[in-house]
Amino acid sequence: MESNDIARIIYLGAFALVLGAGFLLTNKLKLGQTLQMAATWVLIFIGAIGAFGIWSDIQGDLFPNQTRFEDGGSIVVPRARDGHYYITLDLNGTATEFVIDTGATDIVLTQDDAVQAGLNLQELAFVGRAMTANGEVRTAPVRLDTISIGPFEDTDVFAVVNNGQMDQSLLGMGYLQRWGRIEISGNELTLTR
Numbered sequence: 703m704e705s706n707d708i709a710r711i712i713y714l715g716a717f718a719l720v721l722g723a724g725f726l727l728t729n730k731l732k733l734g735q736t737l738q739m740a741a742t743w744v745l746i747f748i749g750a751i752g753a754f755g756i757w758s759d760i761q762g763d764l765f766p767n768q769t770r771f772e773d774g775g776s777i778v779v780p781r782a783r784d785g786h787y788y789i790t791l792d793l794n795g796t797a798t799e800f801v802i803d804t805g806a807t808d809i810v811l812t813q814d815d816a817v818q819a820g821l822n823l824q825e826l827a828f829v830g831r832a833m834t835a836n837g838e839v840r841t842a843p844v845r846l847d848t849i850s851i852g853p854f855e856d857t858d859v860f861a862v863v864n865n866g867q868m869d870q871s872l873l874g875m876g877y878l879q880r881w882g883r884i885e886i887s888g889n890e891l892t893l894t895r
Contacts, residue, residue, distance in 0.1 A: 717752040724748070771852045775895040787891045789873060792850045793819040798871060802891060804884070806874030807832075809849075809861035810841070815871045816863040819846065828865045839866035849877065854895060856880055 724745040769789060770778040779787045779802065787802040793811075796818045800809075810832070813823055826842035841862040849859045860876055878884055883894040 713755065717748070717755075720745075720748050769851070775854075777851060777854070777893045779891045779893070781889040781891070789851065791873070792848070794847050796820070800873035801870045802878070803872040803874055804878065806872040808874045808876040809846075809859065810868070810872040810874060811844070811861055811863045812868045812871050813863060813865070816844070821863065823863070826863055828863075830862060832862070832864070834866070836866065839864055841865065 724741060770780075772778060777789075779789050782788055788799060789802055790797050790799045792798070793815070798811075798815050798818065803810075811819070811821075816826075817823060821844055826844065828840040828842045830841035830843060832839050832841050841864055844861050844863055846859045846861055847857065849856045856877075878893070881893040881895055883892075885892045885894070
């Protein structure tokens with residue numbers, strides 16, 4: 703056991719002891735109404751401190767890190783609860799969330815994400831066609847000045863803007879092929895340059 707684990711056990715034990723003592727005081731002894739209210743507020747305050755103290759542990763379990771950068775030029779993306787892999791990239795300096803889609807040929811942007819990346823929808827020519835699960839949609843070819851994640855940056859990247867209804871931008875093979883290796887193992891997707 704590491705010293706951090708021992709300290710955490712001591713902390714949680716003291717927290718449980720205080721909560722248990724407070725419960726016994728408010729339920730077993732016949733305190734006046736004023737003392738009971740004071741004890742209740744003290745317990746609420748101690749509970750808030752305890753929750754704040756273990757929030758980082760809870761947060762790590764509820765909201766795992768989106769990406770992890772590893773030595774050797776790798777990015778590790780954990781699988782989300784819905785089975786997809788989500789990653790946030792900077793498009794022209796704007797953070798944009800994508801679902802990684804190895805079945806998509808290109809980067810496919812929603813109209814909202816395209817606008818956020820500085821593209822003017824009025825200037826786009828929706829001359830392309832793509833087949834989706836919802837049928838055929840029109841697409842407009844675009845060039846993105848920069849796409850970056852962590853220390854990795856690509857310039858002059860081809861993408862398309864979807865003219866149809868779409869909930870999330872797709873990170874397709876047009877971008878993924880810029881990585882030397884794509885591996886899915888143990889509920890993680892690893893991109894290596």
